[in-house]
Amino acid sequence: MxxxxxxxxxxxxxxxxxxxxxxxxxxxxxxxxxxxxxxxxxxxxxxxxxDFYCNNTLLIAANESHKNFCPCEDPWWDKSLFTExxxxxxxxxxxxxxxxxxxxxxxxxxxxxxxxxxxxxxxxxxxxxxxxxxxxxxxxxxxxxxxxxxxxxxxxxxxxxxxxxxxxxxxxxxxxxxxxxxxxxxxxxxxxxxxxxxxxxxxxxxxxxxxxxxxxxxxxxxxxxxxxxxxxxxxxxxxxxxxxxxxxxxxxxxxxxxxxxxxxxxxxxxxxxxxxxxxxxRSGHMHFIEIFKHRRLLLNLCCMSAIYFVCGIGFYGVSQYIGQMSRDIHKNIAISGILLVPASISAIFLLKILCRRTLLMITTFLSGVFMITVVFIPAHLTLLRVIFACICDCFFFMAFITAFLFGVELFPTSVRSSALGFLSLMSRFGQIVAPPLNSLPEFVTGLTFGILAICGAALCYPLPETKNIDLPSSLEDTKTLNKKNTLGDLEKPMDGQSTDIDKPDTSKKT
Known part of the structure; x- marks a missing residue:
């Protein structure tokens, strides 16, 4: 054959x-x-x-009872750190x-x-x-x-x-x-x-x-x-x-x-x-709205939208917690940025070794596990809680990196930017929801982040694998993707040679 x-x-x-x-x-x-x-x-x-003090007098400012007191008509701002x-x-x-x-x-x-x-x-x-x-x-x-x-x-x-x-x-x-x-x-x-x-x-x-x-x-x-x-x-x-x-x-x-x-x-x-x-x-005339007409593309979009939302709410929500490690705002931001460098480096190697779907599933699941673990660590073990929260944030960031690439590879060229824009929109929704969630009791907040992350890991399963595959140019290319693709299949030579995903449904006798 x-x-x-x-x-x-x-x-x-x-x-x-x-x-x-x-x-x-x-x-x-x-x-x-x-x-x-x-x-x-x-x-x-x-x-x-x-911080501000009322009535513009240093004498009253020395009285802590007047610090950030409301209502206040004539505040005196403490500009010792920021001038404006x-x-x-x-x-x-x-x-x-x-x-x-x-x-x-x-x-x-x-x-x-x-x-x-x-x-x-x-x-x-x-x-x-x-x-x-x-x-x-x-x-x-x-x-x-x-x-x-x-x-x-x-x-x-x-x-x-x-x-x-x-x-x-x-x-x-x-x-x-x-x-x-x-x-x-x-x-x-x-x-x-x-x-x-x-x-x-x-x-x-x-x-x-x-x-x-x-x-x-x-x-x-x-x-x-x-x-x-x-x-x-x-x-x-x-x-x-x-x-x-x-x-x-x-x-x-x-x-x-x-x-x-x-x-x-x-x-x-x-x-x-x-x-x-x-x-x-030809793929040049497909529009974003047409995604909703095709079951495979719609399933990809729905699953990835939920995953992007989870990554957005988890990463930015946990980052806010890490930002409270000390009172020095400049040091806080610098430290939180430095902590993410190992996550970026690790993602480079893991993306090479593992399939997209597998890595995304692992990172979202582990971020949920570590977040739930933080909730059950006794409050007096502050350092241990912060360490686990940092690890959780790193896994969320790695999931973000993987999802960003995975989302691009699931859609054809003519709607690729539009699809990524829609997915990014869902991520932004997560960012908006994160601050109100952080205002809830700590146990509820941490448990919510953790459960959402584990649900995000489950939503990775229906997605097709895209590792080592050409970026899809047309709707037909996306239909050939299926979740049964294995790493062994995907590592076959690509130049002029076919893999299982390239085979059409009909065959021809020689």
Missing amino acids: HQPTKPTNPIEKYFSVINLYHYYFFFILFLSKVPVFWHFLSLIFLSPPM TVQTKFDLYCDKKWIVSFTQSVLYTGTLIGSIFFGILSDKYGRRFACTAAVALLAISGCSLSLMPNITSFIIMRCIEGISAGGYIVAGFVFVVEHCGPNNREIVSALYHVPFNLGHISLAGVSYLLRNCDHFQIAISIPVAVFVTIRCLTMESPKWLMDQGQTEKAAVVMEKISKFNRKPHGSFKEEIEEYTAKRSV
Whole structure:
């Protein structure tokens, strides 16, 4: 019996080897993420906990009974650590104190909108265009934030800042993944999250040097403006161009990349045209809404949405607990960022060794187990509780890294950014829900985080395996994925050879 083989994707084949252009491209995209992530964490230093005393007298200030006393008409702020914050600038105290946390919720709401909007924009107009537009909007909104005259305009600009930051993360990740071959996708995906750790750590240093909220905001926004040059320094994703039917442009980009690598490859146009001609289905006209019409894609989207929600609520919820280890806010943030570095490094090796579904199931399950363990450790064993909470947070972060890559690999090119945007939206919902959960009794909070994580591990089972498989270009590609794929099947040679997942339902006699 002879089974027809699946045509070899020339772009995936060429990108299976990391070349000079990859290092150049990844360096630019990775470096740009550091200042972008600063904006996600900036409110920690824009509005840190601030004490105030009433009636503007140091004599009364010495009396602790007047500390943070409400109602208060004429507060005297303790500016020993920060000279100006959002609270002192807009008089947010007593009955207006809730606005501080509301501004953070507004940022997350903006990221919800941005993830979807820029995901759709990326699928329609290209990855490079979406990245450029997002980073330009972030630079403008970030700098403008320090100029807002009142809290209402500040909140509106904060939402726009969230839209652009959330949009860039989604568009940038898809842009990076589409420049990877199946054999190096997991390494690059894990490394893509390292700038988050660097941003986490370095932001504490920026705030330590600049204690005025306006100066701090401008300082983290100006570096973002530099990366508007992404449009000039990079080329459009050739995979997106090919799957959109722009084969000539895709061939031109590939030829420029091979020339940059000093490895001329003159047959890209013919190879791409031959590949697209053999495709039974064109994927360029599929829209995000069509996901809901196909059972396989809908199942993938529903399971991954729940997992993203669990990762969002778990990682950010547990991080808030770790942030209370000491009173030094700069040290807290730096330590919490450093703790995640081992998780990022471990994810690189584990993604290479284990299947996507297996690793995601293990990390979410263990994060739940460690969180539940924290709940039952006696309260007086504070150090042990913190250690277990840190381990739990690391597993949640590793689950995040795995889910980010897994989610991209489950959907075809034409809806990949849109799907990732929707999944990121679910993650943001988790982030929004985490703070209220942390306000509940500690036992209830920890038990909720733990049970949700274990439920997330169970939802990994229905998902198909995608390790060492070309990124799906069409609906037909996603239908060939099935949860029975094994690591042994997936490690068979890919260049021109078929695997079980490539075999159609019908066979032909020789």
